[in-house]
Amino acid sequence: MITVEFDYKKATTVEEALAALANGDGKLLAGGYSLVPSMKLRLSQPEFLIDISSISSLKGIQEEDGFIVIRAGTTHAEILNSALIQEKLPFFHTAAGVIGDVQVRNRGTIGGSLAHADPAADWPALVLAADAVIDVVSRNGSRSISATDFFTGLFSTALGENELITAIRIPVPPAGTRTAYMKFEHPASRFAIVGCAVMRFPDGKINIAFTGVAEYAFRDKGAEQAVAGNTLDAASMDAAVNAALQGQDVSFMGDNFASEEYRRHLAKVYLKRALQAVA
Ligand SMILES: Cc1cc2nc3c(=O)[nH]c(=O)nc-3n(C[C@H](O)[C@H](O)[C@H](O)COP(=O)(O)OP(=O)(O)OC[C@H]3O[C@@H](n4cnc5c(N)ncnc54)[C@H](O)[C@@H]3O)c2cc1C
Structure with missing residues (x-):
C-alpha cells in the first residue's frame, strides 16, 4: 500500500521545523515508523512532511x-x-x-x-x-x-x-531506587498487549503505570496506595494486585488479540511480576 502524495521538507533546526509546521497542513517526521504506516492506511494525509531526524539538538x-x-x-x-x-x-x-x-x-x-x-x-x-x-x-x-x-x-x-x-x-532517581518493566507482547509486532512499569523509591513510595490495557497509558493510584510504604511481601503485593485497575477514569480495551477480561487478568499478573522484581 502506498501513501497519498505529499511534499517533503528537511529541517536542520527546531526553528526551521516550527516555521514549516506553522505554514500549512504538515506533520513532523521523526523515525516514520508510526506516521508512515498510518499514512499508508489513509488515517493521516498531511500535505507535507517536515523531516526532523537530522536536527542535532x-x-x-x-x-x-x-x-x-x-x-x-x-x-x-x-x-x-x-x-x-x-x-x-x-x-x-x-x-x-x-x-x-x-x-x-x-x-x-x-x-x-x-x-x-x-x-x-x-x-x-x-x-x-x-x-x-x-x-x-x-x-x-x-x-x-x-x-x-x-x-x-x-x-x-x-x-x-x-x-x-x-x-x-x-x-534522577535516588540511590537505592529499583525499577522493573514487564511486558506481554504481541507475537508479531511486539507492541504491548499489557505492559507494567514500576518504580520503587527507597522511602517506600511506589509508582505503577500500565500500557496496553486501556485506551491510553495511566498511573494506577489505587495499586500504588495499597502497597506504598509497606514491606513488599506476599500480602502487600496481593493488596496492590487486588486494588489494581479499580476506579480508573479510562476505558479498558479488548480486541481480536486479547479480550478486555484477558487484558485485565494479564495486567494483574504482570503487576505482580514487576513488584516481585523490585522487592
Ligand atoms: C513493526 C513495528 C513494530 C513496532 N513495535 C513497537 C513496540 O513493540 N513498542 C512500541 O512502543 N512501539 C512499537 N512500534 C512503534 C515505533 O516505536 C515507532 O517508532 C514510534 O511509535 C514512533 O516513533 P517515530 O520516531 O517512528 O515517529 P514518527 O512515525 O515519525 O511520528 C509519529 C507521530 O509523532 C509525531 N512526532 C514525531 N516526532 C515528534 C516530536 N519531536 N514532537 C512532536 N511530534 C512528533 C509525528 O508528526 C507523528 O504524528 C512499532 C512499529 C512498527 C512499524
Whole structure:
C-alpha cells in the first residue's frame, strides 16, 4: 500500500521545523515508523512532511540539573545502548530492548512514540512511572507537561497543534531506587498487549503505570496506595494486585488479540511480576 502524495521538507533546526509546521497542513517526521504506516492506511494525509531526524539538538541523553534528559529524537536503540540509562533508569533499558525489532529500534524515536500515543506503545508507561516531564516548544514559546497530564485519549495527547517535543526529563532517581518493566507482547509486532512499569523509591513510595490495557497509558493510584510504604511481601503485593485497575477514569480495551477480561487478568499478573522484581 502506498501513501497519498505529499511534499517533503528537511529541517536542520527546531526553528526551521516550527516555521514549516506553522505554514500549512504538515506533520513532523521523526523515525516514520508510526506516521508512515498510518499514512499508508489513509488515517493521516498531511500535505507535507517536515523531516526532523537530522536536527542535532534533538539527539542525545545527558544528566543535567538533577534530571536525566532524553532528547526527543533519540532512537530506541540509542536509549538501549546508553550507559547512563543502564545505570540510572534500568527499566528504560529493558523497555527499549523489547520495542519492535532491530529496524524499528534503529529508526523509531521516543519523541515520536509519545506524540503518537499508541495505546499499546511502551514509552508512555515508562515516562508515567518515572515522573517524567515532557518539554515542548512552539513559535509561541516553550512549556513542560507532566507525563500524568500528557496522555488524554486514544492516540491523543496534550500537545498543541504546532508544538514539537524537544525532550523528556526524568528526575534522577535516588540511590537505592529499583525499577522493573514487564511486558506481554504481541507475537508479531511486539507492541504491548499489557505492559507494567514500576518504580520503587527507597522511602517506600511506589509508582505503577500500565500500557496496553486501556485506551491510553495511566498511573494506577489505587495499586500504588495499597502497597506504598509497606514491606513488599506476599500480602502487600496481593493488596496492590487486588486494588489494581479499580476506579480508573479510562476505558479498558479488548480486541481480536486479547479480550478486555484477558487484558485485565494479564495486567494483574504482570503487576505482580514487576513488584516481585523490585522487592
Ligand atoms: C513493526 C513495528 C513494530 C513496532 N513495535 C513497537 C513496540 O513493540 N513498542 C512500541 O512502543 N512501539 C512499537 N512500534 C512503534 C515505533 O516505536 C515507532 O517508532 C514510534 O511509535 C514512533 O516513533 P517515530 O520516531 O517512528 O515517529 P514518527 O512515525 O515519525 O511520528 C509519529 C507521530 O509523532 C509525531 N512526532 C514525531 N516526532 C515528534 C516530536 N519531536 N514532537 C512532536 N511530534 C512528533 C509525528 O508528526 C507523528 O504524528 C512499532 C512499529 C512498527 C512499524
